[in-house]
Amino acid sequence: MFYQYLFNMDLIEQITKRAEEFFSNSRGSHDWEHTLRVYNLCLCIGRKENANLKILKISAILHDIGREHQDKCNGKICHAEKGAELARKLLSEFEIDNDEINKIVHCIETHRFRGNKIPISKEAKVLFDADKLDSIGAVGIGRAFLFAGEIGAKLHNKNIDIDKTEAYSKEDTAYREYMVKLRKIRERMLTEEGRRIADERHKFMVEFFDRLNKEVEGDL
Amino acid sequence: MFYQYLFNMDLIEQITKRAEEFFSNSRGSHDWEHTLRVYNLCLCIGRKENANLKILKISAILHDIGREHQDKCNGKICHAEKGAELARKLLSEFEIDNDEINKIVHCIETHRFRGNKIPISKEAKVLFDADKLDSIGAVGIGRAFLFAGEIGAKLHNKNIDIDKTEAYSKEDTAYREYMVKLRKIRERMLTEEGRRIADERHKFMVEFFDRLNKEVEGDL
Numbered sequence: 001m002f003y004q005y006l007f008n009m010d011l012i013e014q015i016t017k018r019a020e021e022f023f024s025n026s027r028g029s030h031d032w033e034h035t036l037r038v039y040n041l042c043l044c045i046g047r048k049e050n051a052n053l054k055i056l057k058i059s060a061i062l063h064d065i066g067r068e069h070q071d072k073c074n075g076k077i078c079h080a081e082k083g084a085e086l087a088r089k090l091l092s093e094f095e096i097d098n099d100e101i102n103k104i105v106h107c108i109e110t111h112r113f114r115g116n117k118i119p120i121s122k123e124a125k126v127l128f129d130a131d132k133l134d135s136i137g138a139v140g141i142g143r144a145f146l147f148a149g150e151i152g153a154k155l156h157n158k159n160i161d162i163d164k165t166e167a168y169s170k171e172d173t174a175y176r177e178y179m180v181k182l183r184k185i186r187e188r189m190l191t192e193e194g195r196r197i198a199d200e201r202h203k204f205m206v207e208f209f210d211r212l213n214k215e216v217e218g219d220l
Numbered sequence: 221m222f223y224q225y226l227f228n229m230d231l232i233e234q235i236t237k238r239a240e241e242f243f244s245n246s247r248g249s250h251d252w253e254h255t256l257r258v259y260n261l262c263l264c265i266g267r268k269e270n271a272n273l274k275i276l277k278i279s280a281i282l283h284d285i286g287r288e289h290q291d292k293c294n295g296k297i298c299h300a301e302k303g304a305e306l307a308r309k310l311l312s313e314f315e316i317d318n319d320e321i322n323k324i325v326h327c328i329e330t331h332r333f334r335g336n337k338i339p340i341s342k343e344a345k346v347l348f349d350a351d352k353l354d355s356i357g358a359v360g361i362g363r364a365f366l367f368a369g370e371i372g373a374k375l376h377n378k379n380i381d382i383d384k385t386e387a388y389s390k391e392d393t394a395y396r397e398y399m400v401k402l403r404k405i406r407e408r409m410l411t412e413e414g415r416r417i418a419d420e421r422h423k424f425m426v427e428f429f430d431r432l433n434k435e436v437e438g439d440l
Contacts, residue, residue, distance in 0.1 A: 037406070037436055037438070044438045137435050137440065142432060145365030146375050201435070212358040213423060216359060217260060
């Protein structure tokens with residue numbers, strides 16, 4: 001009843017269309033394409049883990065719709081919690097069971113795994129893994145440098161003091177992000193298939209940053 | 221007479237100190253660290269090619285001092301030509317033979333290899349190779365994404381129309397830069413050692429972008 005032109009589209013397509021509207025001012029490192037990559041990964045992992053694909057697809061599409069709220073206030077709002085709230089409202093416009101909405105909201109509000117928001121269901125675990133996997137491997141490397149460019153940070157500093165350098169500062173680098181966060185991601189995977197993909201992406205990422213350090217010194 | 225506190229520093233250190241001042245507002249993708257990496261590469265290549273290291277070191281340190289002039293006017297000024305002019309003025313403050321100054325100026329003004337500014341001397345060829353090598357390999361990948369972030373561009377678009385997408389636009393990506401420029405750099409090397417390093421860095425870069433495309437599709 002809200003989107004007459006969407007009458008011929010299936011449910012997932014309709015929700016996708018609505019979700020994309022939340023990304024009109026997004027940054028390249030957290031844009032709509034990130035959502036599409038997470039969606040692809042959710043399908044790969046979800047099939048192996050026998051997850052409910054309807055719940056998983058909708059959760060993946062909507063998982064970051066609260067992102068711009070978080071970016072606008074420098075992180076004071078949690079995009080997972082805000083996204084869960086926005087998703088519940090949005091989904092009430094469609095013909096979806098309340099039980100299914102609750103399952104989707106659980107996936108979205110726990111996909112950061114912060115505080116007491118812990119992924120419990122299989123679908124929530126798959127979404128968490130897929131979202132984190134997009135931060136490592138070649139994609140993760142690209143995103144880390146893109147983000148450094150967005151905030152006006154440096155290309156590299158091999159001798160960076162990891163404990164003293166602040167994220168979002170001019171002295172920040174993709175390498176700090178790698179040392180502090182990215183290289184620890186594979187240990188956090190919650191599904192078997194997620195771990196398998198993470199191990200493979202991790203290996204490539206280690207190789208990349210080893211190379212980077214050698215190239216910078218003129219050794220390669 | 222200009223920098224009393226520099227009296228105890230050797231010539232290269234003094235020029236380095238002066239050169240760094242030209243980078244106070246530089247972007248991460250073309251910052252002072254780029255100059256230091258090019259300097260390291262010049263030493264590696266220059267030693268193998270039996271280049272005059274004094275000429276080469278000073279040329280490497282000064283090669284991008286015109287960069288901010290080019291950035292400020294969106295490319296209307298050529299940073300190589302402006303840099304050569306600034307370098308000649310700067311070097312006149314030091315005790316360097318006029319013949320040496322001419323050799324250094326030749327390296328700087330031809331390091332872009334544009335129009336009729338062609339690297340003729342061995343040192344100019346080494347500087348050209350070193351500068352281009354910093355655009356490929358792991359460093360080159362990082363710089364391409366960092367630059368995309370600086371101009372507010374996207375992370376990736378595998379299906380980008382290379383002929384229609386404009387550099388510096390929001391639709392630009394590191395991948396376009398790779399397809400249009402970076403993957404052709406190894407063919408442009410002017411020294412044997414430059415070609416050897418370029419072949420090795422090229423191989424890794426091809427592997428990276430192949431991986432990136434597969435990861436984005438959810439295949440890895």
